[in-house]
Amino acid sequence: MPELPEIEVLRRSLEPRLRGRRIVDVAVHSPALREPLDRRRLSKLAGRRIERLGRRSKYLLVEVEGEETLVVHLGMSGRLTLAPAAAAPEAHEHLTLALDADEKLRLRDPRRFGLAFVARTKRLERDPHFRHLGLEPLAGELDGERFTALAAGRRGPVKSFLMDGRLVVGVGNIYATEALHRAGIHPARSVARIGRERWQRLAGAVIEVLEQAIREGGTTLNDFADGEGREGEFQISLGVYGRDGEECPRCGGIVRRIVQAGRSSFYCAGCQR
DNA sequence: CGGGCGGCCTGGAGGC
DNA sequence: TGCCTCCAGGCCGCCC
Numbered sequence: 592m593p594e595l596p597e598i599e600v601l602r603r604s605l606e607p608r609l610r611g612r613r614i615v616d617v618a619v620h621s622p623a624l625r626e627p628l629d630r631r632r633l634s635k636l637a638g639r640r641i642e643r644l645g646r647r648s649k650y651l652l653v654e655v656e657g658e659e660t661l662v663v664h665l666g667m668s669g670r671l672t673l674a675p676a677a678a679a680p681e682a683h684e685h686l687t688l689a690l691d692a693d694e695k696l697r698l699r700d701p702r703r704f705g706l707a708f709v710a711r712t713k714r715l716e717r718d719p720h721f722r723h724l725g726l727e728p729l730a731g732e733l734d735g736e737r738f739t740a741l742a743a744g745r746r747g748p749v750k751s752f753l754m755d756g757r758l759v760v761g762v763g764n765i766y767a768t769e770a771l772h773r774a775g776i777h778p779a780r781s782v783a784r785i786g787r788e789r790w791q792r793l794a795g796a797v798i799e800v801l802e803q804a805i806r807e808g809g810t811t812l813n814d815f816a817d818g819e820g821r822e823g824e825f826q827i828s829l830g831v832y833g834r835d836g837e838e839c840p841r842c843g844g845i846v847r848r849i850v851q852a853g854r855s856s857f858y859c860a861g862c863q864r
Numbered sequence: 865c866g867g868g869c870g871g872c873c874t875g876g877a878g879g880c
Numbered sequence: 881t882g883c884c885t886c887c888a889g890g891c892c893g894c895c896c
Contacts, residue, residue, distance in 0.1 A: 593890085625872080625891080649890075667889055668874075683874085702873045704890060747867060751868080755867095756891080764889060813888075853869060854889065 593665040595728065595761025596804035596848075597815050597823065598649050601671060603805075605818035606644040608673055613640050614655065616689035624685060624708050625666060628668060634711045636688065648724050648760035652715070660712045664706075665715070666704025667816045672697060708712070725758040728797055733759065735791030742782040742790070749785060750778035750851055753797070762797060765810055765832050768857050770796040772831045772841075777863045778856040779849065823833065831857040 593601075606769035614636050622628040636655060645660075651671065663671055677692040686698040698707055710718050718792040726732040726741075741758050752769040753759060757856050762770070773796040776789060785793075809815055809823030812816050812833070814824050830840050834857060835848040844861020 664890085666873090666891085676885095700873095702888095703872070704873070745866085751867075754890095852867090855887090 593608065593648075593667075593669065593809075593815055594763035594766050595649060596801050596825070597809040598646050598651055598665070598761075599729075600809040600817050600823065601665075602644050602646045602651055603817075604821070605671070605673070605696075608818065609653070609690075610643060611640065612694075612840070613691045614638065614688050615691055615840060618687045618689070619685070620680070620687065621683075623683050624700060624703050625664075626708065628686060628707055629709070633661075633686065633707070635659075635822055637707065640668070647715070647721060648756065648782070649763075650720070654712055658712045660710055660715060662696060662706070662708050662715075662718075664720075665704035665791050666700060666702060666706065668702040669698060669700040669705035670814065670816055671818060672699070672820055673818055678696050683712065685810045724760050725756060725858060726760065728759060728761055728801055733798060734794050735787060738794050739787055740788040742785065745782050747782060748779045748851060749776060749793075750781050750856055752782050753793075761801065764854055764856075765801055765812075765829070765863070766804065768832045769800045769830055772798060772839075772857075772863060775862050778851060778858050780864070831859055833857065 617634045619628050619630045619633060627707050639655040642654045642656060645654060649664060651663045671680050673696060676689060676694055676695050681699050683701040684697050684699045686854055688696040690696060715721055726737060730747050750767050750771060774793040775792050776793060804810060804825040805827060807823060807825040810825040811822035812826060831846045834846045839846055839859035839861055842862040844859045846857055846858050
């Protein structure tokens with residue numbers, strides 16, 4: 592569920608609270624995430640000051656002194672939150688960074704699809720997790736021309752195109768679904784059958800939906816919360832996602848659910864062609 | 865080679 | 881009320 596907007600909301604909530612703070616201790620409670628947590632490498636964060644927080648795709652980047660970065664991915668159910676140092680440990684708490692001023696930053700992830708590792712900051716773009724990442728939608732890299740070029744010679748449904756991280760990053764099931772609704776494009780339409788004008792509209796819709804979701808604090812269906820535990824509100828603004836059988840807010844048509852690549856897609860039978 | 869799909873994992877929801 | 885099944889989706893790896 593955490594897609595680009597959720598990670599950006601998390602970054603913005605944590606940045607003012609973490610910048611300049613010192614990590615005084617590192618505890619790995621349970622190393623079993625998507626990749627095992629590297630105790631030795633993580634423990635070397637102790638004693639370092641946090642310099643800034645960044646984001647690439649759905650990865651949160653905690654840059655520390657010494658040119659190193661703690662990379663965190665929330666998978667499906669991860670939460671990274673600040674708490675008083677004395678707070679009781681949570682269930683499924685995998686990693687805890689004790690900070691100065693009696694606070695701690697903790698990573699909780701019941702479903703364990705998440706990730707946390709340390710990498711040299713300068714080599715981040717060459718890291719296997721980052722090397723093949725596509726366009727960053729809110730960095731001015733996305734427009735109709737780029738979409739047209741990326742789609743050239745490709746096949747398959749446009750929704751899969753949007754969710755392919757090697758082409759565009761940060762767009763998961765919810766925002767791909769919503770962007771297609773706003774652009775009036777059916778999720779199963781082949782990329783080979785989309786013209787310049789529609790690619791332009793789709794690029795605009797992706798940017799618009801991501802920016803609005805950030806302004807509204809992200810989408811909280813089950814698990815998402817920012818660094819202080821606040822849930823998002825964009826779920827109220829969803830046009831079609833999860834609204835099978837309801838009326839389309841734009842045209843009054845009926846919202847339908849289909850399964851694509853094993854995943855739910857929702858679209859309006861009236862205004863998405 | 866590229867598109868598609870299964871598996872990883874747990875909690876919550878819904879059915880009986 | 882309790883148990884069982886299904887479903888959620890990011891990402892990797894395997895298969896065709």
